[in-house]
Amino acid sequence: MKHLFYTLSLGLLLFSCKTETKKETTTVAEEMTKSETKKVVKETKKYPENLVKIFDAHGGLDVWKSMRTLEYTEEKPDGKLVTTTDLYNRKALLDSPKHAIGFDGDKPWLLNKTDEEYKGYDPKFGYNLMFYFYAMPFILSDDGITFSEAEALTFKGVTYPGIKISYDSGVGATPEDIYILYYNAETYTMEWLGYTVNFVPGIDTKELHFRRYGDWQEVNGLLLPNTITGYGFKNDQPTTPKKPNVFTDVKLSKTAPDAAMFVKPEKAKFVD
Incomplete structure (x- = not known):
């Protein structure tokens, strides 16, 4: 009888310890979840309500912030031109059969793989030019951005409300650029981007250029462009469509890319 009493007592003690441990573990997990939720809620408060709805319509800012690599x-x-970007530090590699452009976190570089001269966009801007368009609308969660209401865009009888985006002094290579995000008034998905151009000589820096969105693909819970279509423009209005940019093999990962891929190769040259 005495042995039975000791056995029962030990069993109850072990059960009690396991229950307390499980309870404590659950509490810690719950607190971590609450902490992350509070962090996201606090962060979204600095954005206009309509922009937060746009983020949510595209999968959520918290999901975007959890990703590390975009390709x-x-x-x-x-x-084929393959673009890989580290979303935390914006290091980038644009790799094609004849040329490669990279950004090591400090300076952009250009590598000619053949004797053929590179004739694309200036690598100083080109290394993240398409990335900026592609990462809409989430790229608008970057620091140093000011938001304001913009006049709505009406195209073929449909009206799209707008959010104007401007930049603080010293943010980016061309902080004088202006962007306007136009969205679907019912679904809050992004439909158009109007923007000025300040890095191409001979172009009116105040005229709005346009790119159309709307053809989306879901990648790891986020809506990202399948195509982006540039448009002709006149008097700050889009006119006729051009050949679209098509994006394939899209990958989003929470794993950091290999840092070595962004380091300037020996035969490459830094671009000032």
């Missing part, structure tokens, strides 16, 4: 492929005349 996509475009078909170019010289072959």
Whole structure:
């Protein structure tokens, strides 16, 4: 009888310890979840309500912030152009059969793989030019951005409300640029982007250019562009569509890319 009493007492003690441990573990997990939720809620408060709804319509800012690597492929005349970006520090690599452009976190560089001269966008701006368009609307969660209401865009009888985006002094290579995000008034998905251009000589820096969105693909819970279509423009209005940019093999990962891929190769040259 005495042995039975000791056995029962020990069993109850062990059961009690396990219950307390489980309770404590659950409490810690719950607190971590609450902490992350509070962090996201606090962060979204600094954005206009309509922009938060746009983030949510595209999968949520918290999901975007959890991703580390973005990769996509475009078909170019010289072959496939594969762009890889570290979303935390914006280091980038644009790799194609004849050329490669990289950004090591400090300076952009250019590598000619053949004797053919590179004739694309200035690498100083080109290393993240398409990335900026592609990462809409989530790229608008960056620091140093000011938001205000914009006049709505009406195209073929449909009206799209707008959010104007401007930049603090010293933010980016061309902080004088202006962007306007136009969205679907019912679904809050992004439909258009109007923007000024300040890095191409000979272009009116106040005229709005346009790119159309709306063809989306879901990648890891986020809506990202399948195509982005540039438009002709006149008097701050889009006119006729151009050939769309098509994005394939899109990958989003929570794993950091190999840092070595962004380091300037020996034969490459830094671009000032």
